Amino acid sequence: MKRAGTVVGIAQGVAVARTVDEAVPDIGTPVIDESLDDVGRVVDVFGPVERPYLAVTANRERLAPLVGTVLYARD
DSSP: OEEEEEEEEEETTEEEEEESSSOOOOTTOEEEOTTOOEEEEEEEEESOSSSOEEEEEESSSOOGGGTTOEEEEOO
């Protein structure tokens, strides 16, 4: 399990997470939260190369509670 980033907002029905460094998970990688609950999958990587953003589809109806949550890439 590797830290993927922290959710900074919600846009167009996906959670947007800021990565820790340039080592980002691949598109399609499953993402979990600190309590090991499935959150969703990475559907896009965008922004600056040094520290990009992830677009994560969420398996939840309400996305707002995800803001501020640390996400982890499942191996």
